[in-house]
Amino acid sequence: MKNAAQKKTPVVVKGLRKSFGKQTVLNGIDLSVAEGETVAVLGRSGGGKSVLLRLLIGLQQPDSGSIRILDEETTGLATEELNALRKKMGFLFQQAALYDSLTVLQNVEFPLSRHTRMPEGQRRERAQDLLQQVGMEHDFDKLPSQISGGMQKRVGLARALALDPEILLLDEPTTGLDPITAGEIAKLIVELQEKRKVTSIVVTHDIHAAKIFSNRLVLLRNGNILVEGSFEDLQKSREEFVGRFLADAA
């Protein structure tokens, strides 16, 4: 029964609050994400979207509220237990955050070498496969400083997928990419959802890509969810901010 329950909603957030000094960035957010669902989180810059992802993976602790990942409360969890959960999650950082002393291939191999007993050859093959999926098959031996920001982001995505995660947290996966690559990344996210039932939360400003990959869009304002639903639902919203946001984002 427990397994069935956790499969339904791998991510459940209740009353999540986070402030930095006097600035409240999240003000009691409630959010549930169903298994295999892709939720796009939209909002103004500095509106707490990235903070939400960092709280979900335990890089920061909330001031109050509850975060349940795969049916386990993560707030206040010991590092070892949190790490066991993190192995089931993939995280793409806004600036990719690749290890700058490792090559592209080594970056993707890193989580595999830490958490699996794969032989080196098999590990390398898996990393190469992932890099091929994101169109980085010609740059295995380059250092992050030798590739563009968009390419770094694609490598970051390959690294996030390395451990075959159940949950993907992506921070601006298509920002800074050319339209073709952005479209390919959006399709890849859809594929992950369809083939592997990966549950994803994607922070983005790219409304076009969000339309392609997301089942649901969530718009944050003043630390709260202002509106959520399909793209059409957002279009129908009577909130002035929503109309302005969609018009400007388009």
Place this chain on the structure above:
Amino acid sequence: MPLVAFVEWFGELGQFCARVARAVFSRPFELRELVRQLDEIGSKTAPLVALAGAATGVVLFLQTRDSLTRFGAKSLLPTVIVFSLIRETGPIITGLIASGRVGAGIGAELGSMRVTEQIDAMEASAVDPYRYLAATRILACILMLPFLALVADFSGIVLGWLANTIADPISFRLFLETGTRQATLSDFLPPTFRTAVFGLIIGVVACFQGMRTTGGTAGVGRAATSSVVLSSLFVILADVLLVRLLLVLFP
């Protein structure tokens, strides 16, 4: 406010040390990364330490020769050079050179990793940065500093002999025999292993300052500078305390 910041700094340092200690004494052990760090610290610092040791050997010769000649104790010159180097000068210059070279390197590297979110990425990948980055570097500093002290001692003695032999030719063997005739293991081992404490200080301070970096590239610069300044300061303080302690333990 500076007092509050001072207390906070020590509080955070205590938490940092506790996390690193837990990482050091629990599995998995990061042996491959430790070996890489030993190589990194040893191979890149040894030439600098050798050079500083050599210069110190020559300076010791130049400074003490005249005085000893004046007092009719010129024959003690090898003893003075060897004793000065192994008991104090070799270890302390090793500590200070490593504070500069290793402290700045670790502070800047980890600081850069912090501001570019590489340390966060490591945590998000379920890899403990306190184990993988900090513990390995601190252990490498502790293990490598005594060897670097030996390099400083050796190069100082060799160059001290060379300087001596230019003025008054003497074989290296005789110089060494004369210099070490009065020496016991307690003159050599405690001062050399004292540098392991210097290594601990340099590793802890540099890793701590690096991992708490904020404020972009300017923050990285500050982390590197503060790593060098603080580790040098603590090395000097530790030297005073340890010399006193060693004199009590090995009179």
